[in-house]
Amino acid sequence: MGDEALIQFALSAAAVAALIALAAWAKIARPVGPLDDARARALLAEEFPGRSVDAVWIASDGAGALARSGGMALVICRFGDGFVARQIPWAQAVSSSFRDGRLSVDLADIAAPRATLSLPSWPPKNLAA
């Protein structure tokens, strides 16, 4: 890389850093409130249209939800100022690691590797099977 290209790259990197700082200062992300039952169900209906929902567990901080839909678990978790949704086999969700009130769900997806949900307990005893 020549000197001119190096200078160009350095200036571009500095500009990128400044713009990120400006975006952080501006605080103009979308307002994203905590999920409640109605909002979680609406979001599940958007992301998984037509899927019936047997039961929903809302994260205690409202940052996500996990629903059972037949043999599948529908997972929604906050990402930035939006949400990300994935479905995994229910058995996989049931066997997810639960420690200190946090459920860590392996989504088995390189683009969305893991969802973490704050829940009072896991797995739910009546629906674990």
Added chain:
Amino acid sequence: MKLDPVTLATPLFIITIILEIVAARLGKARANYEPRDTAVSLVMGLGSTMSGVFTAGVVAASTVWVYQHRLFDIPMTAVWAWAAIFVLEDLVYYWFHRISHERRFWWAAHVNHHTSQHYNLSTALRQTWTGGIAGTWSLWLALAFLGFPPAMIATQKGISLVYQYWIHTEVIGRMPRWFEAVFNTPSHHRVHHARNAVYLDRNYAGILIVWDKLFGTFQPELDDVPCKYGVVKNLGTFNILRVAFHEWIAMGADVLKHPRHALGYVFGPPGWSHDGSRETSATLKARANVSAGVGANALDAGAGGQGAEALS
């Protein structure tokens, strides 16, 4: 230092992003910036300029070689030649862009540009790191074969990229009707970046929207279907390496897992699977259409259309 249109326009990129952020901060314009999302977009843009260096030699050498076997001698100084390359380069761009959405191998390179859940000027700079490897640049060799000088092709490609920068915004609603009829606009391109079923795989245009109208891929922005941005399965990570390479890795994993169906997983449409367990844009659109009946609003699966299967 190369002085192509994109390099020359870089200060404009920076200034307009600042203006968009400040205007939104002051409540004067509609724009949302999430800092980590913005960081990913801008670092992807910076990285794409670096990654381009690695394949620039191959691209340039191939273009020059093809130009040496050209059909015609097209003068770079003629106005008609610039008018011709304006139209023809835009036609090449349309097909590059269409194939980049409709075949997974090229989607793996292009998907990066669509992974933001935001639509602002920084999204325009969220560019691929693997475009050179994907080889879509070879489509532009047709212009060199016709006889357009390589420098002229590179300049027009740059002009097209700079044009497409300003349309990545929600600040501008709609342009005058005559402009919307002919040119790609923020409204048309918002549709292109939306994940609503009705908007999937539409509006591939670079500068002239007429190609979409000609080839049947045009979809106007609907007032009752607000755009939801991103990809069908949105990213759940800000890790820049995952953002840059996730579709390549997922495609490789599918090929290793199902080698007998490798061709389908590589060259089929994104979402294709040998057992039909996943959904393509076509199946998503069909499901939304069938379940919702008529009516543009109902076509929006993301707004609660009653489908038979979940996104997978």
